Amino acid sequence: MARARILNSNPNPSPFLHLLSLTPFSSLLSSPKKSQKSKKILLPSTSFSLLFISIFSLFAFSLIVILSSTINLSQTSNLCSVCSPVNPLSSSSVSSRVLLASLFTDYNEDSKKPRLSVSEMVPLPAHGVLSSVEENQFWKQPDGEGFKPCLDFGLGYRRESPVIASEKRKFLVVVASGGLNQQRNQIVDAVVIARILKAALVVPFLKVNLIWGDESEFSDIFDVEHFKNTLQADVRVVSTLPYRHLVTRQSVETQIPFDVSPLWIRTRFSKQLNDEGILVLKGLDSKLSKNLPSDLQKLRCKVAFHALRFAAPIRELGNRLARRMWIEGPYIAIHLRLEKDVWIRTGCQTGLGADYDAQISEERSMKPEYLTGRLNMSYPQRRLAGLCPLRAYEVARLLKGLGAPKDARVYVAGGKPYGGSEALKPLVQEFPNVVTKESLAREGELLPFANRSSALAAIDYIVSLSSDVFLPSHGGNMGRAMQGHRAYSGHRKYIKPNKRMMLPFFETYESMSDAEFGAIIRKLHEKSQGQPESRTGKRDRDVIAYPVPECMCKHHSASS
Numbered sequence: 285m286a287r288a289r290i291l292n293s294n295p296n297p298s299p300f301l302h303l304l305s306l307t308p309f310s311s312l313l314s315s316p317k318k319s320q321k322s323k324k325i326l327l328p329s330t331s332f333s334l335l336f337i338s339i340f341s342l343f344a345f346s347l348i349v350i351l352s353s354t355i356n357l358s359q360t361s362n363l364c365s366v367c368s369p370v371n372p373l374s375s376s377s378v379s380s381r382v383l384l385a386s387l388f389t390d391y392n393e394d395s396k397k398p399r400l401s402v403s404e405m406v407p408l409p410a411h412g413v414l415s416s417v418e419e420n421q422f423w424k425q426p427d428g429e430g431f432k433p434c435l436d437f438g439l440g441y442r443r444e445s446p447v448i449a450s451e452k453r454k455f456l457v458v459v460a461s462g463g464l465n466q467q468r469n470q471i472v473d474a475v476v477i478a479r480i481l482k483a484a485l486v487v488p489f490l491k492v493n494l495i496w497g498d499e500s501e502f503s504d505i506f507d508v509e510h511f512k513n514t515l516q517a518d519v520r521v522v523s524t525l526p527y528r529h530l531v532t533r534q535s536v537e538t539q540i541p542f543d544v545s546p547l548w549i550r551t552r553f554s555k556q557l558n559d560e561g562i563l564v565l566k567g568l569d570s571k572l573s574k575n576l577p578s579d580l581q582k583l584r585c586k587v588a589f590h591a592l593r594f595a596a597p598i599r600e601l602g603n604r605l606a607r608r609m610w611i612e613g614p615y616i617a618i619h620l621r622l623e624k625d626v627w628i629r630t631g632c633q634t635g636l637g638a639d640y641d642a643q644i645s646e647e648r649s650m651k652p653e654y655l656t657g658r659l660n661m662s663y664p665q666r667r668l669a670g671l672c673p674l675r676a677y678e679v680a681r682l683l684k685g686l687g688a689p690k691d692a693r694v695y696v697a698g699g700k701p702y703g704g705s706e707a708l709k710p711l712v713q714e715f716p717n718v719v720t721k722e723s724l725a726r727e728g729e730l731l732p733f734a735n736r737s738s739a740l741a742a743i744d745y746i747v748s749l750s751s752d753v754f755l756p757s758h759g760g761n762m763g764r765a766m767q768g769h770r771a772y773s774g775h776r777k778y779i780k781p782n783k784r785m786m787l788p789f790f791e792t793y794e795s796m797s798d799a800e801f802g803a804i805i806r807k808l809h810e811k812s813q814g815q816p817e818s819r820t821g822k823r824d825r826d827v828i829a830y831p832v833p834e835c836m837c838k839h840h841s842a843s844s
Contacts, residue, residue, distance in 0.1 A: 405593060407750040407773055408606060411614040422687040423614050423752055426815045428775035434837035435586055441579040447482070451520050454483040454557050455529065457564040461491040464505070464741040465761030466569060472587045472828065473572040475519055476580050477565070480546045481557055484520040487511070490738075491566075498737045505738050507593045514591040518583055529562050536564045540571045543824075546580070574824045578834050581827045585835035588765070588828050589772050594742045597732065602746025605724050610750055615693040616683070617751035619744075619766070620708075621673040621758040622701035630758075632672035633663055636703045644702075670783030673758035677710030681790060682781060683755070684714060684798070685805030693717040695724075695751060697744035697762075699737065721747065755779040764829035771816050772831050780812040 410425050458474035460467040471488050478485035487508060492499050502508060512521040537553070544552075549572075557563045576584075594602065609615045627634050627644045628651070634640045666672055674682065683692075694715050701707035712718045721743055722730065733739040741762070748754055748766055754776065756763030763780075770776035785808050793801060819830040827834055 405589070405746070405749060405769070405773070407770075407776065408610045410752050410774070410776060411610075419687070419689050422689070423777075425752070425777050426775045428771075429816060430838045431771075431775075431816050431832050431836040432839050433585075433589075433772055433831075433835065435582045435835060436837075437579050437582055444482075445517050448479060449517055449520050451482060451484045453561055454481065455486055455522070455525055455562045456481060456483045456557075457486045457525070457534070457562065458488045458568060459491050459564070459566045460488050460568070461493075461566075462569060463493065463761070464738040464745070465765050467505075467738070468588065468592055468765065469570065469761060469828070470568045471592065472584050473568055474565070475515060475587045475591070476572060476576070476583055477549055477568075478519045479580065479583060480549050481553060481563070483557060483563070484522055486525055487521060487523050493737065497735060500736055500738045503595065504736070505595055505598065505742060507595050507599075510593045511591050514593075515587070518586070525562065534560075534562055534564050536566055538565075538567045540565070540567060542571055543573045544571055545573050546576065574826050576827075581834035584827050585772070585831055589769060589831075589835075594746065598739055598742045599746065601725070601729060601733075602743040604729075605721060605743065606747045606750040608724055609693065609695055609719070609747060612693060614752040615695055616688065616753045616755065617695045617697055617748035618679060619697045619748065619754075619756040619758075619760075619762050620676065620679065620701065620711075621698055621756075621760065622676070622703070622707050623699040624702040626673055626758070627702060630672055631661075631663065631666055634702060634707070635675045635677070636706060640703055668784065668787055670787070672783075674781060674783070675710070676708050678787075678790060679755070679757055680711045680714035681793060681801075682786070682805065685802045686779065686809065687802065687806065688715070688753075690715060691717060693719070695747055696720050697748050699740075749773070749776075751776070753777045753779065755781065757781070764826055768827075768829040768831050772836065775816065779809060782808045782812060 411423065456474065456478045458470065458477075460470035460474070462470075467488075467490055474488050475485060487502050490500060490502055490505070508523065515521055553563055593599070622634075624644070624647075628648050631648065634644060661669070661671075663672075683694075692715055694711070694717060696708065696711075696718060708718065721740065724747075730740075733743070745762070745766070749769060754766055754770060755778075756766070759780075767778050767780070770778050786805060789796075789801065789804055796804075816832045816836065817830055818832045819825045819827060820833060822830070
């Protein structure tokens with residue numbers, strides 16, 4: 285009765301307090317007066333036994349509550365092991381549930397799921413709608429159609445993981461070349477190949493970039509420890525080779541055909557790897573098939589969107605510049621490919637005049653191997669086929685046609701444009717609020733990254749990821765990476781220019797009114813402004829650019 289009086293004195297008793305009253309700890313809730321009236325005297329040994337039983341019972345009860353809560357959480361999240369927030373400023377209650385789920389995952393030996401509660405490179409939240417209808421339409425974000433990150437590896441994959449992740453006899457060494465995003469792609473495939481071969485991966489080497497003179501190492505660009513820790517359940521990653529391999533001569537494999545399958549990889553390299561204990565690969569760029577089993581596609585996403593976090597100095601400056609852009613309101617990021625080497629490689633004209641084009645033509649004739657693809661096409665044919673980068677005035681017309689307000693703030697990502705400020709002039713005339721990382725940074729902030737093109741490209745990547753609208757002038761590795769990452773981290777608007785369809789209208793631009801031209805441009809791009817596109821039925825689409833359906837699951841709200 286005393287216990288009943290105490291519980292009833294609180295009109296809304298805690299469920300935990302009620303359950304506690306059913307354990308041996310209920311004596312702590314009893315009336316002091318009743319205790320004094322009790323005539324029974326407990327021996328010390330009996331008291332100690334009751335205390336031990338009480339502690340054990342409370343511990344067991346607490347564990348059951350935690351496990352049941354976590355199981356309910358995992359069931360209501362549609363088995364999605366990666367919940368990347370659209371808005372990083374989420375509530376503390378949501379953070380607590382995600383933390384609880386990740387703690388449960390760590391101790392579930394059967395699941396072997398990666399501890400990935402959020403994407404490591406989360407953009408700043410998108411801005412709200414503005415005043416005019418036209419501006420609202422331009423800044424409006426895609427709804428994502430219910431797709432959210434989901435990296436649920438299969439049972440077979442998880443069963444193999446403990447053995448593969450502890451491999452200490454076989455080592456894969458990969459040399460990645462090219463610019464930042466080319467290197468990122470090769471590092472992603474290096475992890476996948478290590479998994480296929482069940483080998484440990486040595487932290488990839490970055491080949492010195494002769495075009496940009498960049499001698500950066502992996503640790504200069506990426507967070508090595510984070511890379512290792514994120515992949516510890518998938519592949520063992522080591523910083524250096526064991527001593528026994530350092531004193532032997534290794535053969536380097538460079539003859540890898542395009543579109544190789546996991547079966548080809550195993551057939552070609554397994555024996556060598558088992559016999560020698562080491563395999564060195566170079567020239568890996570885009571050689572691994574884009575159409576892999578589902579678990580390996582998920583691994584690609586895990587590497588690209590989680591493991592490859594930029595090094596701390598790059599992240600700090602990139603986030604600082606992104607906040608400076610974001611605090612002023614919504615902004616557009618454009619990857620404007622106007623560098624000298626781009627004009628040489630594409631076989632296109634700069635639009636800056638005969639003198640500039642003559643210089644490009646001369647260098648191209650001296651190095652014909654730089655020209656990429658469609659060698660038998662003339663420049664006009666290349667341009668109308670969509671093989672040339674959009675020039676600054678073409679980007680300006682496209683943005684204007686899509687309804688971008690004249691006072692929109694535009695961040696230009698990319699290397700130094702050939703022709704300097706003259707190359708950007710048509711864009712600045714139409715959109716005066718154009719900035720670059722050089723103009724946005726304060727004195728001395730970029731100095732640590734001088735002559736380090738990969739670090740500067742990484743800074744561009746971070747600022748572009750947080751933009752409300754992103755537009756690439758020439759596709760490429762940066763454009764594809766941004767397309768997939770923006771979808772994966774919250775469905776940020778991504779405009780893919782429909783060059784082949786829109787460029788003919790640019791020729792007759794002067795004969796049309798702005799309203800007519802705008803209607804045409806918006807019609808051509810109504811299906812290419814950020815809604816998630818699936819890889820299903822589209823062979824050779826890169827899962828990093830198209831993470832649906834392998835890396836993103838469709839979730840339905842409770843009301844649907």
